Amino acid sequence: MNEEIKKSILIVDDDSGSRNTLTMILRHKGYQVDAAGTGREALEKVRAQFYHVGIVDLRLPDVMGTALLEPMKTAQPDMMIIMATAHASIETAVEAVNEGASAYITKPLDVDVLFLQIENVLEKQRLIVENRQLYQAAQRDLAQRLVVEKVLTQRAGQLSVLNQIGRQISSELELESVLNTTAQLVHNRFAYNHVALFLLDDEEEYLNMKTSAGSFGVTPPVDHRIKMRQGMIGWVAHSGETLLANDVSQEPHFINTYSKLISTQSELSVPIRSGLKVVGVIDVQSPEMNAFTENDILVIETLADQIAAAVRNSQLYSQVQTQLSELEQLYATLQEERGTLAQRVAERTEELSSANAELAKAARLKDEFMANMSHELRTPLSAILGLSEALQEEVYGPLTPKQASSLHSIWEAGRHLLELINEVLDIAKIGAGKLAIEVMPTAMEPLCRACLRLIDQPARDKQLTVNFNYDNKVTTIPVDMRRFRQILVNLMGNAGKFTPEGGVIGLDVIGDDAQNVVHFVVWDTGIGIAETEMENLFQPFVQLDKGLSRRYQGTGLGLTLVHRLTELHGGGVTVESQEGQGSRFTVTLPWKLPTKFSNFPAQTGHKGETQLITPDDGQRSNEKPLLLIAEDNDTIIQTYSEYLQAIGYRVIVAHNGIEAVEKTQETRPHLVLMDIQMPQMDGLEAISRIRADQEVAHIPIIALTALAMPGDRQRCFDAGANGYLSKPVSLVDLTTTIRSLLAQ
Numbered sequence: 140m141n142e143e144i145k146k147s148i149l150i151v152d153d154d155s156g157s158r159n160t161l162t163m164i165l166r167h168k169g170y171q172v173d174a175a176g177t178g179r180e181a182l183e184k185v186r187a188q189f190y191h192v193g194i195v196d197l198r199l200p201d202v203m204g205t206a207l208l209e210p211m212k213t214a215q216p217d218m219m220i221i222m223a224t225a226h227a228s229i230e231t232a233v234e235a236v237n238e239g240a241s242a243y244i245t246k247p248l249d250v251d252v253l254f255l256q257i258e259n260v261l262e263k264q265r266l267i268v269e270n271r272q273l274y275q276a277a278q279r280d281l282a283q284r285l286v287v288e289k290v291l292t293q294r295a296g297q298l299s300v301l302n303q304i305g306r307q308i309s310s311e312l313e314l315e316s317v318l319n320t321t322a323q324l325v326h327n328r329f330a331y332n333h334v335a336l337f338l339l340d341d342e343e344e345y346l347n348m349k350t351s352a353g354s355f356g357v358t359p360p361v362d363h364r365i366k367m368r369q370g371m372i373g374w375v376a377h378s379g380e381t382l383l384a385n386d387v388s389q390e391p392h393f394i395n396t397y398s399k400l401i402s403t404q405s406e407l408s409v410p411i412r413s414g415l416k417v418v419g420v421i422d423v424q425s426p427e428m429n430a431f432t433e434n435d436i437l438v439i440e441t442l443a444d445q446i447a448a449a450v451r452n453s454q455l456y457s458q459v460q461t462q463l464s465e466l467e468q469l470y471a472t473l474q475e476e477r478g479t480l481a482q483r484v485a486e487r488t489e490e491l492s493s494a495n496a497e498l499a500k501a502a503r504l505k506d507e508f509m510a511n512m513s514h515e516l517r518t519p520l521s522a523i524l525g526l527s528e529a530l531q532e533e534v535y536g537p538l539t540p541k542q543a544s545s546l547h548s549i550w551e552a553g554r555h556l557l558e559l560i561n562e563v564l565d566i567a568k569i570g571a572g573k574l575a576i577e578v579m580p581t582a583m584e585p586l587c588r589a590c591l592r593l594i595d596q597p598a599r600d601k602q603l604t605v606n607f608n609y610d611n612k613v614t615t616i617p618v619d620m621r622r623f624r625q626i627l628v629n630l631m632g633n634a635g636k637f638t639p640e641g642g643v644i645g646l647d648v649i650g651d652d653a654q655n656v657v658h659f660v661v662w663d664t665g666i667g668i669a670e671t672e673m674e675n676l677f678q679p680f681v682q683l684d685k686g687l688s689r690r691y692q693g694t695g696l697g698l699t700l701v702h703r704l705t706e707l708h709g710g711g712v713t714v715e716s717q718e719g720q721g722s723r724f725t726v727t728l729p730w731k732l733p734t735k736f737s738n739f740p741a742q743t744g745h746k747g748e749t750q751l752i753t754p755d756d757g758q759r760s761n762e763k764p765l766l767l768i769a770e771d772n773d774t775i776i777q778t779y780s781e782y783l784q785a786i787g788y789r790v791i792v793a794h795n796g797i798e799a800v801e802k803t804q805e806t807r808p809h810l811v812l813m814d815i816q817m818p819q820m821d822g823l824e825a826i827s828r829i830r831a832d833q834e835v836a837h838i839p840i841i842a843l844t845a846l847a848m849p850g851d852r853q854r855c856f857d858a859g860a861n862g863y864l865s866k867p868v869s870l871v872d873l874t875t876t877i878r879s880l881l882a883q
Contacts, residue, residue: 145169145170146170146191146192146261147173148170148172148190148192149181149193149194150175151176151178151180152195153176153196154196155176157196157246158174164250170257177202178206179201181207182207182210185210185218186214190215192218192221192257192260193211194221194253195222196224197222204224205222205234205235207220208235208240209238217267217268219242219264220239220240221240221244222240223244223248225245225246225247301438304321304324314450317453318449321350321449322334325421329435331423331424331425332425332426333351333424334353334422335350336419336446337372337376338411338418339376339417339419344366345364345365346365346372346420370392371384371393371394372422375409375417379417381407381440382408383436384407385405387405393406404425405427405429405431406425407424409436409440411446412444413450418447418450419446423439518775518866520553520557520560524550525778525779525782525867525868525870527546527550529781529870530546534781535781535785553867576619576622576707576708578618578619578708580615580616581617581623583613583614583615583657584609587648587659588607590624590628590631591607594631594635597635601635601638602641603638603640603641604642605643605644605645606644606646607645608645609648610649610650616729618708622704626700626705626726627646627659627661629698629700634662634663634665634722638721639665642665643663644661644663645662645663651730655730656710656727656728657730658726659726660724661723662722664720665721666721667717667718667720667721668714668718673714677699677701708728709728710726712724713727763788764788764809764810765808766783766789766790766791766809766812767806768780769792769811769813769814769825770793771794771795776794780792783874791806795818795819796817796819799813800828804834808838809839809881810838810839810841810877812841813825813840813843815843815855816844822842823858826859827859829859830859840861841862841863841877844865851863862876862879864876
């Protein structure tokens with residue numbers, strides 16, 4: 140420890156062995172150490188000199204250590220005191236701290252803990268002293284601010300007077316009256332002994348005095364005039380610069396232009412300018428030396444600007460009078476036009492209001508149409524996909540290979556139709572600004588591999604080679620996992636679709652540290668894109684070559700979705716392509732995680748293998764779980780019922796929301812599958828009523844909806860649902876969710 144910054148420590152302990160040992164340890168550490176064996180001795184030392192830290196034993200022969208806290212802090216307010224005792228307790232520690240102790244340690248002393256406590260209290264002491272110094276500096280700064288405030292207050296008073304003068308000047312249109320008013324106000328409010336106002340004549344040879352006020356007992360005649368360059372006033376009119384003489388005997392330009400004013404000792408002359416031209420001078424004089432300050436110059440110069448404005452106003456006044464009749468005629472014409480314009484504005488406003496109402500109605504109808512279309516299309520799809528999935532699971536018995544192949548084709552066609560519906564709905568949501576993404580830190584490599592698995596079978600069918608090159612320094616990036624998967628699968632699907640058999644497609648993931656971005660490059664050796672088609676590449680419902688639309692299925696929405704979803708992630712998409720040689724689509728996304736996501740666990744993007752789940756996996760009781768299916772579509776009821784019964788559940792059915800509430804109350808099922816859009820009472824209302832009944836409020840509810848519109852998921856959870864699935868529902872996903880909720 141540097142000798143110049145040694146800290147002094149006082150040890151107060153009646154045990155000489157402990158005292159000596161601690162003294163030796165602290166001195167070895169570089170501290171200056173003093174010691175006392177009693178409370179009385181300690182107080183004498185503290186009153187005699189300053190110690191940075193006191194280490195005080197709780198039990199002393201003549202006094203309790205806590206009794207020393209107040210007198211020691213009184214003698215040395217900045218001293219930091221650490222209480223030490225072999226009889227530790229929470230109550231003792233609290234008492235010591237309340238009495239003023241800075242820290243508390245127990246015996247036998249742990250040297251490392253002691254050193255840490257000493258450093259802590261010294262740091263606390265430093266902060267206290269530093270804060271006090273800052274406070275004192277703030278007090279000094281406050282005093283200086285008060286001085287400045289006083290000056291500003293004085294200045295504000297002067298500005299207030301100038302403002303008053305300005306208002307009085309602006310209220311006068313006759314120049315003579317304006318000048319007389321100004322001279323009197325300046326003399327009265329600023330206590331200048333003599334004030335005179337001069338205006339330059341038309342020939343610009345003489346300055347004629349137009350008015351004066353408060354002379355030293357005399358008043359120059361009104362026809363008093365001064366030649367250009369004569370005296371301070373004439374020189375200021377010639378040079379256009381302010382001239383101050385606080386001792387006129389030392390000013391070469393000073394001339395007593397009026398012999399009766401013999402007492403002038405200080406003079407200030409300021410030009411009156413109209414634009415760049417000097418039109419006059421305002422002159423103030425005093426019988427005292429050093430009468431004027433820089434502030435006086437500022438005040439008079441400001442006043443000169445106001446007088447110049449008054450001069451200009453006066454000159455314009457006569458012109459205004461001659462133009463008044465013309466203006467009155469013009470006003471009458473304008474009034475007539477105003478009436479016509481007001482009528483046109485009212486008509487236009489009414490048209491706009493009507494148009495806005497129609498737009499609002501159209502937007503509402505569009506939302507209703509999209510919701511209804513989603514429901515009407517997804518509901519039969521739920522039955523198609525559900526039944527085909529149940530049949531493939533051989534719920535109704537074993538299948539021949541041909542039957543299995545046919546069912547798989549039905550299921551694939553249904554999934555394809557669902558993808559098309561989802562693309563249309565997603566584009567509509569994005570266009571309406573209603574599609575939100577949930578960005579979370581996501582492990583990229585497993586997510587990319589999961590996307591590649593989705594296109595693995597189509598690639599095998601066409602004997603395509605799939606390359607995957609991954610930059611290992613890219614670990615996690617912030618994305619919405621579902622939407623990012625949608626981006627990659629769309630691009631990889633297109634690459635496979637437009638690449639002939641035996642071709643190559645690939646995904647390259649490249650981290651760019653310098654730009655803090657990650658590039659996802661999807662490339663192929665396919666048919667490529669014509670340069671003339673590039674500008675339409677990301678337009679919705681556009682397929683680039685009409686001939687291709689007959690060869691390749693699709694809505695023309697895939698690339699539009701890729702482009703807009705990438706923009707929602709704060710990234711961009713670029714494309715390079717040559718006809719007959721393939722294409723390269725590069726999706727660029729921000730890399731490093733924002734602070735607000737840094738504490739979230741990374742999503743992996745990987746799901747385990749699907750499997751048929753039975754009630755025994757999540758139900759310990761021998762009784763088969765009872766499930767209530769609330770659904771108005773008979774085909775879906777049949778699909779869910781037969782599948783769930785086949786894998787070991789008992790099932791009852793309600794065909795509307797009212798039945799769902801009643802049967803829940805009557806049968807107390809283990810779980811409810813609640814369709815949201817039902818007759819008589821919708822699913823949201825039914826969920827709310829079940830949750831309001833304390834007898835059945837605990838029963839888990841899975842909301843099933845074919846609407847899939849923005850906010851549906853949250854509305855279901857707000858009503859009281861425990862789970863949410865969007866139709867068409869995968870039977871594996873359904874049983875997984877059922878099992879999870881029953882296991883809770």
